[in-house]
Amino acid sequence: MQMSRLFAPTLKESPQExxxxxHSLMLRAGLIRQVxxxxxxxxxxxxxxxxxxxxxVREEMNRAGGQELLxxxxxxxxLWKETGRWQVYGxxxxxxxxxxxxxxxLGPTHEEVITDLARxxxxxxxxxxxxxxxxxxxxxxxxxxxxGIMRAREFLMKDLYSFDRDVxxxxxxxxxxxxxxxxxxxxxxxxxxxxPAESGVIGGDVSHEFLILAESGEEKLMVCQSCSYGTTRExxxxxxxxxxxxxxxxxxxxxxxxxxxxxxxxxxxxxxxRDGKEKPLVMGCYGIxxxxxxxxxxxxxxxxxxxxxxxxIAPYEVAVIxxxxxxxxxxxxxxxxxxxxxxxxxxxxxxxxxxxxxxxxNEADLIxxxxxxxxxxxxxxxxxxxxxxxxxxxxxxxxxxGVIQLLRExxxxxxETREP
Amino acid sequence: MQMSRLFAPTLKESPQExxxxxHSLMLRAGLIRQVxxxxxxxxxxxxxxxxxxxxxVREEMNRAGGQELLxxxxxxxxLWKETGRWQVYGxxxxxxxxxxxxxxxLGPTHEEVITDLARxxxxxxxxxxxxxxxxxxxxxxxxxxxxGIMRAREFLMKDLYSFDRDVxxxxxxxxxxxxxxxxxxxxxxxxxxxxPAESGVIGGDVSHEFLILAESGEEKLMVCQSCSYGTTRExxxxxxxxxxxxxxxxxxxxxxxxxxxxxxxxxxxxxxxRDGKEKPLVMGCYGIxxxxxxxxxxxxxxxxxxxxxxxxIAPYEVAVIxxxxxxxxxxxxxxxxxxxxxxxxxxxxxxxxxxxxxxxxNEADLIxxxxxxxxxxxxxxxxxxxxxxxxxxxxxxxxxxGVIQLLRExxxxxxETREP
Numbered sequence: 001m002q003m004s005r006l007f008a009p010t011l012k013e014s015p016q017e018x019x020x021x022x023h024s025l026m027l028r029a030g031l032i033r034q035v036x037x038x039x040x041x042x043x044x045x046x047x048x049x050x051x052x053x054x055x056x057v058r059e060e061m062n063r064a065g066g067q068e069l070l071x072x073x074x075x076x077x078x079l080w081k082e083t084g085r086w087q088v089y090g091x092x093x094x095x096x097x098x099x100x101x102x103x104x105x106l107g108p109t110h111e112e113v114i115t116d117l118a119r120x121x122x123x124x125x126x127x128x129x130x131x132x133x134x135x136x137x138x139x140x141x142x143x144x145x146x147x148g149i150m151r152a153r154e155f156l157m158k159d160l161y162s163f164d165r166d167v168x169x170x171x172x173x174x175x176x177x178x179x180x181x182x183x184x185x186x187x188x189x190x191x192x193x194x195x196p197a198e199s200g201v202i203g204g205d206v207s208h209e210f211l212i213l214a215e216s217g218e219e220k221l222m223v224c225q226s227c228s229y230g231t232t233r234e235x236x237x238x239x240x241x242x243x244x245x246x247x248x249x250x251x252x253x254x255x256x257x258x259x260x261x262x263x264x265x266x267x268x269x270x271x272x273x274r275d276g277k278e279k280p281l282v283m284g285c286y287g288i289x290x291x292x293x294x295x296x297x298x299x300x301x302x303x304x305x306x307x308x309x310x311x312x313i314a315p316y317e318v319a320v321i322x323x324x325x326x327x328x329x330x331x332x333x334x335x336x337x338x339x340x341x342x343x344x345x346x347x348x349x350x351x352x353x354x355x356x357x358x359x360x361x362n363e364a365d366l367i368x369x370x371x372x373x374x375x376x377x378x379x380x381x382x383x384x385x386x387x388x389x390x391x392x393x394x395x396x397x398x399x400x401x402g403v404i405q406l407l408r409e410x411x412x413x414x415x416e417t418r419e420p
Numbered sequence: 421m422q423m424s425r426l427f428a429p430t431l432k433e434s435p436q437e438x439x440x441x442x443h444s445l446m447l448r449a450g451l452i453r454q455v456x457x458x459x460x461x462x463x464x465x466x467x468x469x470x471x472x473x474x475x476x477v478r479e480e481m482n483r484a485g486g487q488e489l490l491x492x493x494x495x496x497x498x499l500w501k502e503t504g505r506w507q508v509y510g511x512x513x514x515x516x517x518x519x520x521x522x523x524x525x526l527g528p529t530h531e532e533v534i535t536d537l538a539r540x541x542x543x544x545x546x547x548x549x550x551x552x553x554x555x556x557x558x559x560x561x562x563x564x565x566x567x568g569i570m571r572a573r574e575f576l577m578k579d580l581y582s583f584d585r586d587v588x589x590x591x592x593x594x595x596x597x598x599x600x601x602x603x604x605x606x607x608x609x610x611x612x613x614x615x616p617a618e619s620g621v622i623g624g625d626v627s628h629e630f631l632i633l634a635e636s637g638e639e640k641l642m643v644c645q646s647c648s649y650g651t652t653r654e655x656x657x658x659x660x661x662x663x664x665x666x667x668x669x670x671x672x673x674x675x676x677x678x679x680x681x682x683x684x685x686x687x688x689x690x691x692x693x694r695d696g697k698e699k700p701l702v703m704g705c706y707g708i709x710x711x712x713x714x715x716x717x718x719x720x721x722x723x724x725x726x727x728x729x730x731x732x733i734a735p736y737e738v739a740v741i742x743x744x745x746x747x748x749x750x751x752x753x754x755x756x757x758x759x760x761x762x763x764x765x766x767x768x769x770x771x772x773x774x775x776x777x778x779x780x781x782n783e784a785d786l787i788x789x790x791x792x793x794x795x796x797x798x799x800x801x802x803x804x805x806x807x808x809x810x811x812x813x814x815x816x817x818x819x820x821x822g823v824i825q826l827l828r829e830x831x832x833x834x835x836e837t838r839e840p
Binding site for chain 1: 453455456463466467487489491493494512515518540547561563573
C-alpha cells in the first residue's frame with residue numbers, strides 16, 4: 001500500500017476527549033473515528049488489526065474443535081422472557097418495538113438464541129460435545145461509554161458456547177477453551193493472566209477472567225513470581241505464594257463461564273442420553289472482546305512516540321521510507337525494496353509522500369509499524385539500508401540483498417507466531 | 421471435516437413456511453435457521469458460503485482500489501436529519517431512543533455516516549479519488565419479510581462509496597465499479613445481467629441494477645441475443661436489438677448509483693480543489709447483498725435433489741463417501757483419499773457416519789458438494805474410485821493415484837476462478 005493513497009488521517013495532538021492512551025493513540029494514528037458516544041468507525045488501519053486478532057481467535061477456536069456460525073443481532077423479547085433476563089437486564093439492553101409492535105432487543109450476548117437453536121437441533125448424546133461460536137457485533141447501552149473502543153456501545157465479540165452431556169464433559173470443554181484462550185493471547189504477543197472470577201449477570205458457578213497486563217489496567221491482581229499463579233482476590237493466595245507476590249494491573253479481555261443448566265433448564269433444552277433418559281444440556285460460554293483486546297494491546301505496547309504493535313497484530317509489518325522523496329534514487333531504491341517485500345509475502349507500505357524525513361519517521365512511529373526500512377544516502381548505487389525495530393529502537397544496517405532474509409529473522413525473533 | 425461432527429441438521433421435508441426453493445433448500449440442507457420473521461442464524465455450512473462470497477467481493481473491491489473500513493450499525497438521528505431522510509424513510513427504518521433519550525436508528529445504508537466521515541477527513545483534491553467500502557450487517561424492518569434471507573430484516577451487505585472531484589471522476593469510479601461487479605458475479609459462477617435502473621430512496625441520476633438470471637426471478641428483463649444488451653424497460657430497447665430479444669427473469673443482487681452531490685451538499689462535505697475553490701464532493705454508492713447473492717445462486721442452481729453450488733462458492737468442494745461405513749476397507753480407503761485431499765489444499769468432508777449409502781448420497785446431493793468421491797467395492801485393494809459431478813450428474817471412474825489430478829482438472833473446468 002502506498003501511504004499517499006492510504007486513508008489514514010493522523011492527528012498531531014491528542015484529542016481532548018481521549019482519557020486513556022490507547023484511545024488517544026487510536027485516534028491520532030488514524031485507526032478509528034467516533035460516530036457517537038461509544039460508537040466508532042474502524043478506519044482501514046484499525047480494521048486490519050481487528051481482522052488479525054479475529055483471525056487468530058478463529059484459528060484457535062477451530063483448532064479446539066469449535067464450529068463457526070453467525071447469529072443475528074435482533075433478538076425477539078420472547079426468548080429473553082423465557083430465561084427472565086428481559087426483566088433482570090437493566091437499561092444496558094437496547095430495546096425497541098418492530099413495526100408490528102413486537103418487543104425486540106439488540107443482543108449483548110447470545111445465550112438465549114443459541115439455547116433456542118440447541119433445543120431444536122440437538123436430540124441425542126451422539127451429537128455431543130458440541131462447540132459453536134461466532135465472531136459478531138454486540139450492543140450494550142453503557143451508562144458511561146468511555147475509553148474509546150475499550151468500553152463501547154457497539155463492539156465485536158467472539159462468543160463460543162459448549163454443550164455437553166454432563167459436568168465432566170463441561171469441565172473438559174472448559175479446559176479446552178482455557179488452553180485455546182492462552183494460545184490466542186500468546187499469539188497476539190500479549191502478556192496475560194487468567195484469574196478466577198465472579199460470574200455476574202451471565203451466571204454459573206466457575207468462571208475465569210483473562211487479563212492483559214498493562215500499567216494502566218483497572219483491575220488489581222496478585223501474581224506469584226515463583227509459580228506464576230495469578231488472582232484478583234487476596235483470600236485466594238495460597239500460603240506458599242505469600243512471599244513471592246507482586247502486584248500487577250490488568251485489563252479484562254476474555255471471560256469464560258461454566259454455566260451448567262442455567263439456560264437449558266428454563267428453556268427446556270434437553271437431549272436423550274445413552275441411558276434413554278431426557279437430560280438438560282450442560283453448557284459453558286466463552287467470550288473474547290476483539291476490539292477490547294486491540295485497545296489493551298496498545299495500553300501494554302506504546303511509548304511517547306506512538307504504538308509498538310506486536311508483529312502478529314500490526315496493521316502492516318514493514319514500512320519502507322525513502323529519506324528524501326524528491327531524490328529519484330531514493331524513490332527508486334525504496335520502490336525496489338517495497339516490491340521485493342510484497343513478492344515475498346510481507347505486508348508492507350511505502351511512504352511515497354512528498355514530506356520531510358522527520359514527518360515520515362514520526363508517522364511511522366505513531367502508527368507503530370514493527371519494522372521500518374529506511375532508504376537514504378548510503379542506499380544509492382546498491383549500498384546499505386537501515387532497518388529500525390520499533391519495539392526497542394534498535395537500528396541495523398543491511399545490504400539490499402540481505403534485507404528480506406534479515407526481516408524474516410526479525411519477524412521470528414519478535415514474536416511472529418502465525419500458524420496453520 | 422467429518423460429517424459425524426459437522427453441525428448441519430438437515431430436514432427430509434420442505435418446511436411449510438418456505439415459499440421459494442432457495443429458502444426451502446437452505447433450511448433443508450442445514451444452512452440457516454429462523455430466529456424470528458426475517459431474522460436468521462447462519463449455520464456452519466451456510467456461513468462458509470457467505471464467507472466465500474464475501475471474500476470474492478472483498479478481493480474485487482481491493483483490486484479496484486477500494487479501501488475497507490467498518491462503520492457502526494448504530495446511527496445517531498442527527499445525521500439522518502441533516503439529509504432529511506429521518507423524515508422521508510418510512511417504518512423500514514428501525515428507530516429507538518438510547519438511555520439518555522437520544523434518537524438513534526439501525527443503519528439500512530450508510531450514506532450519512534460515510535459523508536460525515538468524508539467532510540471531517542477529506543480536505544484536498546490530492547486525497548481524491550477515494551473509494552471506501554465495508555462488508556457489514558444492515559437492518560430494514562420489511563413490511564413483509566419473506567423468502568428466507570432473500571428479503572430479511574437483518575442482512576449482510578457490501579457497500580462502497582466513491583468520492584471524486586467532479587462528474588468526470590465519478591464516471592470513472594462508476595465504470596471501475598461496474599467492471600468490478602461483473603468480475604464478482606463471474607467469479608461466483610453466476611449468470612448475471614446489468615440493467616439501467618431507477619434510483620429510488622438512495623437518489624442520484626444514473627444507476628444500474630445487477631440481476632442474477634433465474635427462472636424464479638421477480639424482475640422481467642429483455643436480453644438481446646445478438647449483442648447481449650439487457651434492460652427492464654421496453655422503451656429502452658435499441659432498434660437493432662428488436663428482432664433478437666429474449667425475455668428472462670432476474671433477481672436483484674447489486675445496485676450502483678451515481679449520487680452526485682445529493683449527500684455532500686446538505687451535509688457540507690466540501691474539499692479544496694486545485695483551483696483554490698471549495699467544492700462539494702461528487703459521490704457514488706455501490707451495494708451488493710451478500711446473503712441475497714447466496715439465495716439467488718441457489719435459485720439459479722438446483723434440481724429436485726438439492727443445491728448445485730458453483731465450485732467457487734460451495735461450502736466444501738468435495739465429499740468423500742464410503743459406500744458401506746461398516747466395512748473397514750471402505751472406511752480406510754475413504755479416510756486415505758480424504759487425507760490426501762486435505763493435504764493438497766482441497767476443502768473436503770468425509771461422510772464417516774453409520775448410515776446407508778442411499779442416505780449419504782441423498783444428503784450430499786441436497787447440500788450440493790460439487791464433487792463426490794465414492795469409495796465402494798471396486799476401491800478395495802487399491803482399485804477404482806468413482807467421482808460424481810453434482811452439476812451434471814456425470815460419473816467418472818478413476819484410479820486412487822489419479823483422483824487428485826482429476827479433481828484439479830474438474831475444478832478448473834467447472835468454474836474454479838479463485839484469484840490473487
